[in-house]
Amino acid sequence: MSVYVGLMSGTSLDGVDAVAVSWPDDDAPAMQVCAHVHRSFEPAVRARLLALLQSQPGELEHAAAAALAVSHAYADAIDALLPQAHLQPTEVRAVGAHGQTVRHRPQAVEGGFTIQLLNGALLAERCGIDVVCDLRSRDIAAGGQGAPLVPAFHADRFGAAGQARAVLNLGGIANVTLLHADGSVGGFDTGPANVLLDAWAGEHLGVAYDDQGQWAASGRVDARLLRRLLSEPYFQRPPPKSTGRDLFHLPWLQSHLATHGRSPAAADVQATLADLTASSVAGALQRHLPDARELWVCGGGALNRHLLTRLASQLAGWKVCTTDALGLPPQQVEAAAFAWLAREFTARRAGNRPDVTGARGPRLLGCLYPA
Ligand SMILES: Nc1ncnc2c1ncn2[C@@H]1O[C@H](COP(=O)(O)OP(=O)(O)OP(=O)(O)O)[C@@H](O)[C@H]1O
Ligand SMILES: [Mg+2]
Incomplete structure (x- = not known):
């Protein structure tokens, strides 16, 4: 051993x-x-x-x-x-x-x-x-x-011969691993996950994170703000790509809010940020792994129930579960x-x-x- x-x-x-x-x-x-x-x-x-x-x-x-x-x-x-x-x-x-x-x-x-x-x-x-x-x-x-770097491990641990699967890590940044049915592997950072959700919750509620996404769930998505945030060129860049706090930070969000015109309620911004993560992940999976119907989620963001619900609603027909079901707790x-x-x-x-x-x-x- x-x-x-x-x-x-x-x-x-x-x-x-x-x-x-x-x-x-x-x-x-x-x-x-x-x-x-x-x-x-x-x-x-x-x-x-x-x-x-x-x-x-x-x-x-x-x-x-x-x-x-x-x-x-x-x-x-x-x-x-x-x-x-x-x-x-x-x-x-x-x-x-x-x-x-x-x-x-x-x-x-x-x-x-x-x-x-x-x-x-x-x-x-x-x-x-x-x-x-x-x-x-x-x-x-x-x-x-x-x-x-984690896709190599995800492939080793979660790969299933002949079956297309995606693994999503919701850390500060979200990254996906694409396990293709033919055994080939892809993966990249899709964009922000907890880094913005935590920063906005800290700024307005003084908490380290939005427990289970309850605050986000209490808000309404601002569709125009969401489109504005999704216009960030990073989301359309083809892989290989990776990102971090160098790009996605509170001033990035604040600069978009400043040009947005009116100020949405803080809870609506949190709801919009949750949808930013869900949309950017769902868009990436639909583009790069269209034949998969299984998404396994890990990282601390797997405990954000609202975020998982929003992901499942954007990935109609997909099974969205945490890696618990594959025998490895998300954290x-x-x-x-x-x-x-x-x-x-x-x-x-x-x-x-x-x-x-x-x-x-x-x-x-x-x-x-x-x-
Ligand atoms: N109960 C919870 N509800 C909502 N979010 C949670 C909960 N527990 C943890 N989180 C989120 O998970 C984050 C920590 O996750 P994790 O440690 O996977 O991220 P990380 O340190 O950025 O890791 P990595 O970069 O390896 O992906 C917290 O900052 C918080 O946003
Ligand atoms: Mg951590």
Whole structure:
């Protein structure tokens, strides 16, 4: 049996999910999640990370300090995880650690790059396990988007021979995986999910998120505002493509609201944002996977009941379920993908899917900080 730990902290900036995953050996596909821990970021760490999303004086020092704080949060999550899984550090083959994205510019004219803050040396020092991190840069160096990386894992875990299926991760950003009936795989970021819903709920209700989408459900969709938001060129760009908080942030929404003319009620804006996610996902699936009728949803947004209802209404004839029904709870999927990527690195197998990211070929992803 080989055990890997996956650590993911995504664009929602809500904190870190840690899972311990066991496989019978390094080649077998069957896997089991032994334990899952979620740790929220301390408010000061979250504030520091949010501030780093824009260029600011002294940002190199702030970034280095934030990377240390993220590494301590990751190490604390591992400290809580291993006893739950009844594991000693020496029983874990490697940790796959994502880090916190503060820039994602795969197509910058001077050369693409992406920055996930993490101090791999500190994490290895604190947890005493091999740490595999910086998992996106190699794909970008090979001409790819460096994202999304999870379709390779989704294909491995959720693929069904002869059956077209879609997997949707509703994190800060929404990304789809297209599992074609012939075994080929596609995938891309469709656009914003929780990043705007959380920001608008925080601004108007002072809460971290709109629990189950109840506030959005109380509002009415402003069709003209929705059309305006959907006019963002990103939605029509053909894949491969990836995005993040570099594009979709509160000022992006506010600038559209400013040119909208009249101010809709705050709850109507929330309803419109939920439909923005549902429409952009449904449109992408109808265009790129027209023969599928199954959508499996994961990520924290899978707990947003209103959003799932809106998705199901836009995808008439589709079965829309969470990944629970496939044996993996939605909040564990992305972290499990990073455990899987650590396993691929350890077995010296490519972790990217060039058909998804647009890279020139399969590449070994990650950089190792030995225990
Ligand atoms: N009960 C709930 N109701 C509505 N939304 C929820 C609920 N629980 C969590 N969420 C949403 O899920 C988000 C966290 O999801 P998740 O951790 O998958 O996103 P992420 O960190 O951006 O991950 P990634 O980038 O890997 O996809 C929260 O910010 C919140 O918006
Ligand atoms: Mg998260």
